[in-house]
Amino acid sequence: MHYGSLLLDSIGFFDSLPLAKLEVGHHFYWHIGNKTVHGQVFINTWIVIGLLLIASIAATRNIQRIPSGIQNLMEYALEYVRDLTKAQIGEKEYRPWVPFVGTLFLFIFVANWSGALVPWKLFEIPEGELAAPTNDINTTVALALLVSLAYFFAGFRKKGLGYFAKYIEPTPVLLPIAILEDFTKPLSLSFRLFGNILADELVVAVLVLLVPLFIPLPVMMLGLFTSAIQALVFATLAAAYIHEALEGHGEEEAH
Amino acid sequence: MDPLVQAASVVAAALAIGLAAIGPGIGQGNASGSAVEGIARQPEAEGKIRGTLLLTLAFMESLTIYGLVIALVLLFANPFS
Amino acid sequence: MFDFDLTLPLMMAQFVALVYVMNIVFYKPLTKVITDREDYVRSNTTGAKEQLDQANKLAEQYEQELADTRRQSQSTIASAQEEAQQIAQQEIAEVQKQIQAELQQAQQELEQQKQSAFQTLEGQVNTLSNQILDKLLV
Numbered sequence: 001m002h003y004g005s006l007l008l009d010s011i012g013f014f015d016s017l018p019l020a021k022l023e024v025g026h027h028f029y030w031h032i033g034n035k036t037v038h039g040q041v042f043i044n045t046w047i048v049i050g051l052l053l054i055a056s057i058a059a060t061r062n063i064q065r066i067p068s069g070i071q072n073l074m075e076y077a078l079e080y081v082r083d084l085t086k087a088q089i090g091e092k093e094y095r096p097w098v099p100f101v102g103t104l105f106l107f108i109f110v111a112n113w114s115g116a117l118v119p120w121k122l123f124e125i126p127e128g129e130l131a132a133p134t135n136d137i138n139t140t141v142a143l144a145l146l147v148s149l150a151y152f153f154a155g156f157r158k159k160g161l162g163y164f165a166k167y168i169e170p171t172p173v174l175l176p177i178a179i180l181e182d183f184t185k186p187l188s189l190s191f192r193l194f195g196n197i198l199a200d201e202l203v204v205a206v207l208v209l210l211v212p213l214f215i216p217l218p219v220m221m222l223g224l225f226t227s228a229i230q231a232l233v234f235a236t237l238a239a240a241y242i243h244e245a246l247e248g249h250g251e252e253e254a255h
Numbered sequence: 256m257d258p259l260v261q262a263a264s265v266v267a268a269a270l271a272i273g274l275a276a277i278g279p280g281i282g283q284g285n286a287s288g289s290a291v292e293g294i295a296r297q298p299e300a301e302g303k304i305r306g307t308l309l310l311t312l313a314f315m316e317s318l319t320i321y322g323l324v325i326a327l328v329l330l331f332a333n334p335f336s
Numbered sequence: 337m338f339d340f341d342l343t344l345p346l347m348m349a350q351f352v353a354l355v356y357v358m359n360i361v362f363y364k365p366l367t368k369v370i371t372d373r374e375d376y377v378r379s380n381t382t383g384a385k386e387q388l389d390q391a392n393k394l395a396e397q398y399e400q401e402l403a404d405t406r407r408q409s410q411s412t413i414a415s416a417q418e419e420a421q422q423i424a425q426q427e428i429a430e431v432q433k434q435i436q437a438e439l440q441q442a443q444q445e446l447e448q449q450k451q452s453a454f455q456t457l458e459g460q461v462n463t464l465s466n467q468i469l470d471k472l473l474v
Contacts, residue, residue: 027339032342035341035342036341036342037341037342037343037346038341038343041343041347042343042346045347045350049350049354052354052358052362053357053358053361056358056361056362057361059362059366060361060362060365060366063365063366063369065369065372065373065376067369071366074362074366075366075369075370078362078363078366078367078370079370082367098363098367099355099358099359099363100355102358102363103351103354103355103358103359106358107351107354136343137338137340138340138341138343138344138347139343139347141340141344142343142344142345142347142348142351143347143351145344145348146348146351146352188317188321191317191320191321191324192317192320192321194324195317195320195321195323195324195327196316196317196320198327199320199323202327226313226316229309229310229313230313232310232313233310233313233314233317236310328338332338
């Protein structure tokens with residue numbers, strides 16, 4: 001009972017006891033005009049973006065025919081995301097989508113791992129705490145909406161208004177389901193990423209709260225693994241949705 | 256917060272995550288069993304099978320995560336409080 | 337937890353900007369260098385293959401020449417051997433003929449000498465018999 005109440009206290013369910021160690025839903029607000037933004041998310045996003053850009057510039061500053069060091073690593077990353085995109089979209093049309101899908105993968109991957117590997121607790125900010133940018137619902141919904149826009153854009157560019165034919169393609173009876181799909185896609189994408197990352201951090205935090213040393217290590221390793229897999233899943237699904245929009249419904253059922 | 260709503264929320268959160276774990280548990284068991292069978296039958300395809308298995312496991316896992324999100328909503332962002 | 341605010345659109349804009357910048361500093365140059373390298377490797381491989389073909393052809397040619405030369409030398413050896421054998425046989429035959437001729441000559445001489453010896457012997461026998469007859473008759 002004691003542990004239970006401690007746990008609930010610590011995750012901020014009751015406000016009666018000031019034992020809060022785990023903070024969910026507390027944000028470091030910045031005010032822009034009369035709107036607010038989550039400052040800790042932006043700080044971490046900028047760190048992640050900075051890491052990506054520094055790695056890219058370091059890799060491409062002095063391009064050699066025989067790669068070494070950072071160039072080798074980034075070429076490996078590029079070939080990985082290129083193969084991922086090619087496997088989903090297909091040999092013919094994958095090229096223009098490599099930057100989008102690849103940046104999705106790299107950004108989410110680096111963001112997830114930055115949350116799991118860097119001891120953000122050491123850096124104090126006035127409110128809330130620094131963590132992976134992807135454990136904020138705003139980030140994941142932003143990425144998922146971008147994926148939605150991307151596949152609409154892909155469909156429109158390929159077929160023009162004929163893209164809407166896929167909603168009534170087999171039979172108009174399925175129109176509501178087809179429309180519903182467009183809403184469930186970003187919803188499931190964003191909630192999957194958000195839930196996984198938040199769950200990882202919560203599980204690790206709760207275990208650290210109970211047993212501070214060594215015991216949480218396997219769970220942290222599992223968290224790293226899950227983070228990588230979730231980045232892969234997000235990018236794969238984004239590419240698969242784009243492919244579906246490019247191919248159309250009829251051909252999709254053919255294979 | 257109304258104590259009744261509080262109690263109901265805690266119970267609902269527990270049920271949400273618990274029930275949401277049943278289906279994916281069965282599904283992941285089936286998938287892993289089939290994958291092991293496939294590897295036993297065709298050991299040279301192990302790498303491909305493992306990659307696909309991990310991806311599908313992540314998809315199934317996300318079903319539990321949806322339950323977890325509901326539980327978290329009930330615990331931390333309760334709409335009825 | 338679910339408080340959407342200005343973070344969302346700003347994040348979208350930020351991500352789109354990130355995609356653009358990454359496209360310029362990361363995807364384009366590295367894709368270019370990878371395709372360049374693939375072209376380079378491919379052209380090098382085809383060049384190497386051509387050279388290998390050429391080398392193979394040359395080796396085949398040399399082998400053929402070698403075989404030709406060997407065959408030629410073998411025929412030369414064979415003809416030389418034949419010639420030598422012929423010469424040897426000829427000489428042997430000549431020598432044999434010579435020997436035979438000498439033998440014949442020797443035999444003839446022997447016969448002649450025998451004949452002459454017989455004749456002298458006969459003469460001597462005659463004279464001796466005459467002498468014996470004379471002595472007996474005396």
